[in-house]
Amino acid sequence: xxxxxxxxxxxxxxxxxxxxxxxxxxxxxxxxxxxxxxxxxxxxxxxxxxxxxxxxxxxxxxxxxxxxxxxxxxxxxxxxxxxxxxxxxxxxxxxxxxxxxxxxxxxxxxxxxxxxxxxxxxxxxxxxxxxxxxxxxxxxxxxxxxxxxxxxxxxxxxxxxxxxxxxxxxxxxxxxxxxxxxxxxxxxxxxxxxxxxxxxxxxxxxxxxxxxxxxxxxxxxxxxxxxxxxxxxxxxxxxxxxxxxxxxxxxxxxxxxxxxxxxxxxxxxxx
Amino acid sequence: xxxxxxxxxxxxxxxxxxxxxxxxxxxxxxxxxxxxxxxxxxxxxxxxxxxxxxxxxxxxxxxxxxxxxxxxxxxxxxxxxxxxxxxxxxxxxxxxxxxxxxxxxxxxxxxxxxxxxxxxxxxxxxxxxxxxxxxxxxxxxxxxxxxxxxxxxxxxxxxxxxxxxxxxxxxxxxxxxxxxxxxxxxxxxxxxxxxxxxxxxxxxxxxxxxxxxxxxxxxxxxxxxxxxxxxxxxxxxxxxxxxxxxxxxxxxxxxxxxxxxxx
Numbered sequence: 001x002x003x004x005x006x007x008x009x010x011x012x013x014x015x016x017x018x019x020x021x022x023x024x025x026x027x028x029x030x031x032x033x034x035x036x037x038x039x040x041x042x043x044x045x046x047x048x049x050x051x052x053x054x055x056x057x058x059x060x061x062x063x064x065x066x067x068x069x070x071x072x073x074x075x076x077x078x079x080x081x082x083x084x085x086x087x088x089x090x091x092x093x094x095x096x097x098x099x100x101x102x103x104x105x106x107x108x109x110x111x112x113x114x115x116x117x118x119x120x121x122x123x124x125x126x127x128x129x130x131x132x133x134x135x136x137x138x139x140x141x142x143x144x145x146x147x148x149x150x151x152x153x154x155x156x157x158x159x160x161x162x163x164x165x166x167x168x169x170x171x172x173x174x175x176x177x178x179x180x181x182x183x184x185x186x187x188x189x190x191x192x193x194x195x196x197x198x199x200x201x202x203x204x205x206x207x208x209x210x211x212x213x214x215x216x217x218x219x220x221x222x223x224x225x226x227x228x229x230x231x232x233x234x235x236x237x238x239x240x241x242x243x244x245x246x247x248x249x250x251x252x253x254x255x256x257x258x259x260x261x262x263x264x265x266x267x268x269x270x271x
Numbered sequence: 272x273x274x275x276x277x278x279x280x281x282x283x284x285x286x287x288x289x290x291x292x293x294x295x296x297x298x299x300x301x302x303x304x305x306x307x308x309x310x311x312x313x314x315x316x317x318x319x320x321x322x323x324x325x326x327x328x329x330x331x332x333x334x335x336x337x338x339x340x341x342x343x344x345x346x347x348x349x350x351x352x353x354x355x356x357x358x359x360x361x362x363x364x365x366x367x368x369x370x371x372x373x374x375x376x377x378x379x380x381x382x383x384x385x386x387x388x389x390x391x392x393x394x395x396x397x398x399x400x401x402x403x404x405x406x407x408x409x410x411x412x413x414x415x416x417x418x419x420x421x422x423x424x425x426x427x428x429x430x431x432x433x434x435x436x437x438x439x440x441x442x443x444x445x446x447x448x449x450x451x452x453x454x455x456x457x458x459x460x461x462x463x464x465x466x467x468x469x470x471x472x473x474x475x476x477x478x479x480x481x482x483x484x485x486x487x488x489x490x491x492x493x494x495x496x497x498x499x500x501x502x503x504x505x506x507x508x509x510x511x512x513x514x515x516x517x518x519x520x521x522x523x524x525x526x527x528x529x530x531x532x533x534x
Binding site for chain 1: 322347348360362363365374377378381
């Protein structure tokens with residue numbers, strides 16, 4: 001008990017003596033484990049390469065600057081592809097995520113025993129595999145190109161969007177749903193009047209957020225041949241054309257900055 | 272018009288919320304349902320329009336037993352019963368007009384309601400009701416911009432546009448200040464009189480109930496322990512409903528107000 005009696009006074013401490021001793025011991029073990037791990041990592045590191053790193057980095061930096069600005073004429077199309085992959089992928093994902101979310105939410109699912117686990121399985125399985133791996137699989141199935149990228153992004157995003165959306169659905173105010181039900185509204189009318197208006201801001205926020213993430217993810221899809229600016233990136237890396245690489249990185253940075261700006265504006269407008 | 276026969280509700284947890292309630296509400300009668308928290312007032316109201324499924328007994332609305340109805344007939348029956356809620360239960364992100372018109376959902380098809388193409392007669396009715404409760408200028412405002420009293424008026428409009436025979440009113444004043452509470456109670460009772468509506472009003476505030484309502488039903492632990500005139504609520508009766516407490520002050524307050532009103 002944190003309240004102690006000592007010399008007739010009531011003393012209050014946050015923890016009892018035993019409790020703080022246990023905590024102190026816990027910290028001791030934590031630090032010991034950290035030091036031990038550090039030692040193992042250090043033993044298996046070739047320190048020569050690490051000490052060398054600044055020199056190599058400096059070397060690459062001098063090779064990569066200045067960027068080859070005239071190369072930008074060849075980047076317009078790939079960055080447009082990348083934006084399209086992200087946008088189309090997000091749209092497809094949202095279309096598929098909405099029904100999945102309604103089937104997964106505890107308060108709207110038609111059957112908590114049979115359908116909900118299936119919906120949750122879809123969410124978990126699409127979420128757990130990275131879009132780069134989806135792209136690799138899809139390239140094997142439908143061949144390389146932008147389409148594989150779009151589908152990879154779409155599949156990867158279903159789980160993410162559906163999970164956030166079904167959580168939003170589960171948090172709605174049931175009073176509003178009750179009130180609409182009490183007017184004699186049908187199941188679909190209850191959905192349209194009682195539930196949809198309540199989850200609409202969350203939906204818009206999720207859509208923009210995921211689009212933002214997808215722009216970043218789609219920039220690397222080209223590395224495995226799924227279209228977009230990543231194709232140029234991997235081609236330039238393969239021939240060690242560092243000035244082109246630096247220009248591509250700048251273009252990606254600008255694209256991501258713009259997407260971030262747009263999503264911030266949209267989110268501000270909704271909420 | 273409304274008759275409850277041996278209506279009972281036992282929750283899955285085993286809590287018996289209502290035990291064989293018998294109640295008769297004639298056409299156009301407004302009655303107040305009082306009782307301590309957990310007495311089953313809300314459950315009883317929700318069992319009538321089956322937002323809560325009763326586990327036994329019958330609810331007869333114009334001699335039709337609502338407890339046995341299928342989904343389609345139940346929706347038709349719900350149109351006859353307008354409901355008003357404690358926390359207003361307006362759809363916060365829709366406009367006042369949309370909220371009022373949502374009372375017509377039982378009469379309009381899905382696509383018409385989805386596209387907000389309500390029949391002109393419904394729109395006219397909505398404007399008339401908003402005018403009646405003094406919120407005509409607010410029709411285009413979003414529901415979450417309104418104050419508590421205004422929201423409850425919108426809730427009343429939504430219930431009335433259903434053209435109901437009966438109002439089920441669940442703690443209409445519990446979230447409102449004393450003055451607004453009286454205004455809302457007055458509005459509800461007036462509107463019921465104008466339209467010949469019956470109403471069951473759940474209410475915590477005994478004094479408020481006594482001021483506005485000709486019949487009071489006291490509920491305790493899921494059973495009716497009082498049914499009669501508001502003036503018959505003696506300290507003994509209140510003790511029976513709520514438990515031991517000094518009731519003189521509550522009752523005196525009402526009498527004072529009645530004298531004031533008479534003057």
